[in-house]
Amino acid sequence: MNSLQHDALTTHSLTRVHAHEAYHGVRSHSLALAAPLSAEDQCLQSMTEASPCKWHLAHTSWFFEALLLIPFLPHYRPFDEQYLFLFNSYYEALGPRLARPSRGLISRPSLEDVHLYRRHIDASMHRLMDECTEEQWEEIQRLMQLGINHEQQHQELILTDILHAFWCNPLKPAYDAQYPYPGPEGRAPPRPAVINERSGWADFTGGRVSVGCPASDQAGAPFCYDNETPRHDVLLPSYQLGTRLVSCAEFAAFIDDGGYRKPELWLSEGWAAVQAHEWQHPAYWIPDGLSGWKVFGLRGVESLDGTEPVMQLSFYEAAAYAEWAGARLPTEFEWEAAAHDVRLTQVAGHAWQWTRSSYDPYPGFRPMAGAPSEYNGKFMVGQLVLRGGSHATPSGHTRPTYRNFFPPGARWQFSGLRLARDLTC
Amino acid sequence: MNSLQHDALTTHSLTRVHAHEAYHGVRSHSLALAAPLSAEDQCLQSMTEASPCKWHLAHTSWFFEALLLIPFLPHYRPFDEQYLFLFNSYYEALGPRLARPSRGLISRPSLEDVHLYRRHIDASMHRLMDECTEEQWEEIQRLMQLGINHEQQHQELILTDILHAFWCNPLKPAYDAQYPYPGPEGRAPPRPAVINERSGWADFTGGRVSVGCPASDQAGAPFCYDNETPRHDVLLPSYQLGTRLVSCAEFAAFIDDGGYRKPELWLSEGWAAVQAHEWQHPAYWIPDGLSGWKVFGLRGVESLDGTEPVMQLSFYEAAAYAEWAGARLPTEFEWEAAAHDVRLTQVAGHAWQWTRSSYDPYPGFRPMAGAPSEYNGKFMVGQLVLRGGSHATPSGHTRPTYRNFFPPGARWQFSGLRLARDLTC
Amino acid sequence: MNSLQHDALTTHSLTRVHAHEAYHGVRSHSLALAAPLSAEDQCLQSMTEASPCKWHLAHTSWFFEALLLIPFLPHYRPFDEQYLFLFNSYYEALGPRLARPSRGLISRPSLEDVHLYRRHIDASMHRLMDECTEEQWEEIQRLMQLGINHEQQHQELILTDILHAFWCNPLKPAYDAQYPYPGPEGRAPPRPAVINERSGWADFTGGRVSVGCPASDQAGAPFCYDNETPRHDVLLPSYQLGTRLVSCAEFAAFIDDGGYRKPELWLSEGWAAVQAHEWQHPAYWIPDGLSGWKVFGLRGVESLDGTEPVMQLSFYEAAAYAEWAGARLPTEFEWEAAAHDVRLTQVAGHAWQWTRSSYDPYPGFRPMAGAPSEYNGKFMVGQLVLRGGSHATPSGHTRPTYRNFFPPGARWQFSGLRLARDLTC
């Protein structure tokens, strides 16, 4: 099943009733994700790029406070002035903030205090939804959709970040043996399909295609981020895509063939990373006996299931694998143009898929107005686009035009790959 | 009052009854020190040199387990084999261990688990004290004294380390507004004496003096660490010592006089540190208005009391201050020879005092036998000796021959200074 | 004048006579560029990214030796086996090599030895041109063109690298007061045109345009690098380009307006760089009095000429300036499609122009076969494309399809910018 259709909850022009529901659903889900974690767990920051779960819970609340409650709710007073400093992530326009590497040092406020903070924000948000004027509603519902999607992004980060922290613990604790959970709508995220047969190729004829989203200020436009806009045409060559993601067994064959020891397969920066970090396999893989592997994941250490999509890859590793396989990574537009094609499986719900596209602005790109202008645009250099969505991506959060992005060396995300090839007639 | 007399609890040849008592007293005190801290607080590691409180609680237990229970208690099985890895600090002979900078990543075992571990160790230790043979007792009580003193050292580190972690938190939380606590014997550590008058000088005539401790394997010898042995004679010049510690008000005058901007006052490495870290005052001092200061301590942020001894100094700052004051730091032997002199105040119980002595071995130094050989000797390079004892040093833990040591740039200890001068007749 | 036309010397299907000439011209020019530098100067490496002049002289010789003489010249023996190690830059397929940061430590071989090496290579190359078979010639002339273009690239680096090294010298020595020199054909590189009037805008109507070069293995195709191929179509929006480059006076106005202190103008990584390196102006600018500037260049320190194109900019600074100016950087294809337009000045011969395009592979990109496969392709991540050409780019070396590339933080190149804007009808 392809889970990339737009979700009713995130369409434009949210009614107030839907807004209450959608807000409540997302907020509850964050707490459900944190539930298996102790207060100690939720305080951990295992590297600068990752954040403590508690910080995610607070920051997503701060986002509603800073963008909605303070500007729009009459007589609103911040829950705690210092939280505006502690839980601002990177918004220069919204004041100074705690240095990112220090997020793990914030044992106070306690988790309990953060729960109080969330409840305060929630009550105030529901009040705002009830009490704001009709004139305000248009902008409020637009910012609420942003806040809801923002919290969904952090829901995935809660899982990737705690997984990294637990990986650093020699005990290799499980996040939850029962993972994955049902989503907020009661749908369980898809378990990776068992695929034993070799992947096939689907052909796509090149030509002019439209990509991206209409700007969300157009009437009836579904929600999307500014980095997906404006919708525009691109020219594609004819190409092939792998019908499924590269599997763990396939990646193990790359390792067995000396993939991590052959510089000719790697981009120059990638080869430097292999040597500097002594990479010999994907992150969280554990050699097991002569040629076997275990893998660490949210359920703890398990035997590697060769049929599952390989994950925890950097862009460098994905590109080296593709080179070894006589193929290449798809561009983000090749991927997008094919996202609805029924021949493809594992389009979303399994792993984010590195593309061969740098995260550059679309022609005519304009950041959102106001503070949200810093949301996406200022990161448009030095990153690569990932498409699709992982098992940890909240239901309804992704779509064919969605542009996820990370630096090429990032390995702590649920990031894998789908192969592409030129189609030469 | 000079609190440097030897405590009955730590003399050699502990009887079993005293051993039960002493062990219990020290173990309870560690928990009392941790009591004001949440589980989240106890998981914090704010820099490589510091450790989480939870780790201190576990490591001091591991010490008894590794040195006493495993070798001596019949049929003893480790509480958890993995704890031997997690909570070994630096004993190469006792197996591999968790890298020091990772101590803050150990959210599991939970604080609760560590409490269970402590209870298991305690029960086993009391059993060992009851059940061991008379032949074993001599060695066991010797190692127990070491373990008890070891835990006392970590009691001070619990406080210095959490203070550093809280300093990194913009909320600047207080450890406990009621600090200091009564010690295990019900004696409150001395509050810094109020000293308004200028410090005086006490003269000491040079000559041959004995320093250090008799080796503790001599009959009737009181407990001491191997680094205090052997007792030996040194020649001292005639000298003067300040009758009290340098006060905050005096140090503030050094700052006001541009002390942190005059390279001629500093050792070369010290001046490099001033520039690299942009030091402008002792650690934990907070500029307050035009010429005032606040200071952060275990009771949180308070106005600076100019009569209190200055603390949180690196050796470099102590040495620069002494230079500015037309004096110098005492050598460790000048300090030791004068420690019982009634003219001196604030000898212990206020602040550790940097000396002008590198931490070198005494002539004829032999490390303790077995695993404890790594306790002190292997750190005898690159460190400076501090003498005395701070308000956080457990009662009975220090003595005139005690050699504390830290690298010259360390500022997170309760470290101040006493001036010395040559006495030229 | 627009110096982007293809030069006769670098067209495909070089005859042997032309090859002798072209080779000799380029080789002589390298020595002419090195002539103002002492042996000491030529040994300097002032940062990892830069190389000593002597190393450039030797490496460009090694390139001919490794790719042409060893494979093609019968009985050829390397001048010195160790040079194969010392002067390989980054070709994994051609064996191990000296670590890049160590290039400045090679006082031996001496400059004199390197001159002997060059003469040996030159004599051998001329022999190869004379003696190779007709069957070999096709491949040899193709590799010779690569070698010649390779050496031309290093000719620009000789100047950028020594300029950086001299910048690090407090004496700020001039490379040559007479720079710029006549090129190998006796043509002087254009001096920056004096432009006092404000820049205008030239409009370009969007649509489908062809970009890139035909693959050079097509008959009659002019020389180009593999990264410019294959030629393919892209869709462009309608846009405007500045008719000239941004001038120093314009950039000074950005500085005066606090450009380096306004995070909202900067990409996130760029703002981090501003803070980390305390950038306050372009590299090599020297504040002079209250609001004036001097600038350091190949002629030494001179007063800033506000009419000259600003250079020594990182991509971050170029992008921040464009943001401040209410404009943006052009994409590499917007630039290329307009390169022949007569309304534009300073297209080449003044400064490389940062584009808003990441250095990604073209659709259907295939690296050159054999060792040259490492020439360009493996750097296609983490870099931005620059177009045009600077005053230091050898005559005939650049063209409208030429893709220069550097990491976004690089400032030691002759890199400036031309503005672009969306053309909304």
Place this chain on the structure above:
Amino acid sequence: MNSLQHDALTTHSLTRVHAHEAYHGVRSHSLALAAPLSAEDQCLQSMTEASPCKWHLAHTSWFFEALLLIPFLPHYRPFDEQYLFLFNSYYEALGPRLARPSRGLISRPSLEDVHLYRRHIDASMHRLMDECTEEQWEEIQRLMQLGINHEQQHQELILTDILHAFWCNPLKPAYDAQYPYPGPEGRAPPRPAVINERSGWADFTGGRVSVGCPASDQAGAPFCYDNETPRHDVLLPSYQLGTRLVSCAEFAAFIDDGGYRKPELWLSEGWAAVQAHEWQHPAYWIPDGLSGWKVFGLRGVESLDGTEPVMQLSFYEAAAYAEWAGARLPTEFEWEAAAHDVRLTQVAGHAWQWTRSSYDPYPGFRPMAGAPSEYNGKFMVGQLVLRGGSHATPSGHTRPTYRNFFPPGARWQFSGLRLARDLTC
């Protein structure tokens, strides 16, 4: 032969005739040491701790200029104002200076310019010696002795620094196949004695001994540095010293026995260095075949002569070896008290000998007055004392009271060890 007697040239109260001679001898010798090196060689700085030969030649001249010519020679004008910045090493009182790591970037002034500078200084110095008043002479000759000894120290550094630079060159060039040279007085430095027999032990009875030098402002006192003063008494235990230095063959046995893999032999910081730098043998040793060694030195790469004293050791390695050998390093006073004993060989002229003494000030230490106060005193932390003198120490420069010092990790000096043991009766 024991070369530690005081040399007539460096006694106190130099006559003018002797001063001319001594000055000329030392200045000529510096040039003789630089003679085998090309201008390129003399520009090399291979690590922050080392300096280019050209810089040594200029800095030693600057020392005479700044301390003697500018203060004392009427109408003297600095050769070049900028040299005062370029060639000041670390004298805060004498103005700002070039950052140490940038010394290798100074291709200008050229070596030729530095030779001109030296000649200018020399002519001016001879004029100063001729023209100064009798009243001035006392201070001038005192500062000249300092300057002469200063230049001698740099003569050794010229050799150790170029040796490190050449070690970094894969060609491993020889400084001079004919090294060692005759000294300024025509005496050749002693070649290491061939010692095949096992080292013996010499016993020394403890007691009170005088160490250090009388302050050089006492009439008739020989020259010494301030760090050797004041002369004072210390108490020594009874001890043994090895009659010769530890040889390469002995050190090879330590390696063969796994010395670099046994943490129990190492100080904690030393073991960390072994792991961080992957030390497996002394610096400049090159494994040769199964169990053989070559060694790189001033004559280039040679077979290891097992009878020569081991050198290029850090303090950590020296201490680990001593531990392995069941011995220890001597303290600096044990060494000094025995320096004239005829049973000891290789006291000086072979290798500096690490002692177990930190570089602390002597009781009553006072730095020299004025700018020279920064010469020694400000480095008295974080360093260890070495005694003796190496084959590269200029003749007459060392003496039994001489305190050389380096950080414990330094390996690029000619530093070895002599064993010591407690003598227990």
